[in-house]
Amino acid sequence: MATKRNRDDQRDSRSIGREDVAPKARALQETTSRSRASAKPPTAKGGLKERARRIHERLSEAEPAPKCELDFRNGFELLVATILSAQSTDRMVNQVAPEVFRRWPTPQALAGAAQEEVEAVVKRTGFFRNKAKSIRTAAQAIVEKHRGEVPRTMEELIELPGVARKTANVVLGTAYRITTGITVDTHVGRVARRLELTQEEDPTKVEQALMALFPREAWIDTGHRLLLHGRYVCTARASDCAHCPVNELCPSAAAKPEGPWPERAERERRRVESRGEAE
Numbered sequence: 001m002a003t004k005r006n007r008d009d010q011r012d013s014r015s016i017g018r019e020d021v022a023p024k025a026r027a028l029q030e031t032t033s034r035s036r037a038s039a040k041p042p043t044a045k046g047g048l049k050e051r052a053r054r055i056h057e058r059l060s061e062a063e064p065a066p067k068c069e070l071d072f073r074n075g076f077e078l079l080v081a082t083i084l085s086a087q088s089t090d091r092m093v094n095q096v097a098p099e100v101f102r103r104w105p106t107p108q109a110l111a112g113a114a115q116e117e118v119e120a121v122v123k124r125t126g127f128f129r130n131k132a133k134s135i136r137t138a139a140q141a142i143v144e145k146h147r148g149e150v151p152r153t154m155e156e157l158i159e160l161p162g163v164a165r166k167t168a169n170v171v172l173g174t175a176y177r178i179t180t181g182i183t184v185d186t187h188v189g190r191v192a193r194r195l196e197l198t199q200e201e202d203p204t205k206v207e208q209a210l211m212a213l214f215p216r217e218a219w220i221d222t223g224h225r226l227l228l229h230g231r232y233v234c235t236a237r238a239s240d241c242a243h244c245p246v247n248e249l250c251p252s253a254a255a256k257p258e259g260p261w262p263e264r265a266e267r268e269r270r271r272v273e274s275r276g277e278a279e
């Protein structure tokens with residue numbers, strides 16, 4: 001007798017053959033079929049990769065040109081803003097960082113700044129003593145070891161004070177479009193686990209799992225997409241599963257999908273573009 005998982009796998013393999021169906025027609029098929037809507041997506045290895053491909057397809061529709069929400073004009077500003085964003089919001093950092101850049105516009109200027117003055121400016125982002133120290137000492141290292149230029153390799157970046165793999169991925173991918181990995185923050189980790197793309201909690205292991213599932217050329221944008229999806233739809237406190245474009249592909253979906261997925265993708269696009277203001 002076929003097990004439930006086998007039946008689910010068969011459903012999914014049938015659906016793979018439908019990938020050439022026009023997205024809208026396919027979405028209607030998916031959302032009007034009760035059995036399909038309630039089917040738990042497959043997590044077997046082959047099924048997982050295919051599911052990741054379809055998640056990628058839908059999130060790409062929802063977020064065709066995903067952007068980092070931190071404001072910056074160059075790699076140095078993005079590095080500083082990303083360090084300041086730890087345990088804070090991008091909105092808060094975007095309010096505070098312009099004053100940092102006005103007073104200390106270059107690594108040389110920030111390297112020579114007084115700790116207390118920097119602390120006073122970055123105070124509202126939280127953990128201000130450590131953050132002030134990190135951005136000052138990172139600037140000093142950039143001046144002393146990299147002739148005032150933010151380095152462009154993972155190995156060199158993670159040597160800078162206050163810079164771990166997440167920050168390095170943000171700077172390399174967003175400021176320079178250099179692909180080295182997938183940025184994994186708290187949103188990306190949560191979404192990846194809810195989608196059962198991984199069970200890992202450790203960000204480096206989550207990143208490795210995602211890198212194995214998504215094509216290298218999509219790593220930078222995939223990081224942005226999962227982050228924005230987690231920030232505006234699959235939120236920590238109240239995920240909006242009914243309007244989620246990847247609902248049918250998610251083992252953690254807590255509600256049935258409303259409408260075809262392209263409409264939900266369009267809704268997510270508007271929500272992300274308006275930074276959560278549009279419904």
Ligand code: SF4
Pocket residue numbers: 191194195233234235239240241244245246247250251252253254
């Ligand atoms: S269906 Fe719900 S839990 Fe799954 S990714 Fe979408 S919002 Fe998150």
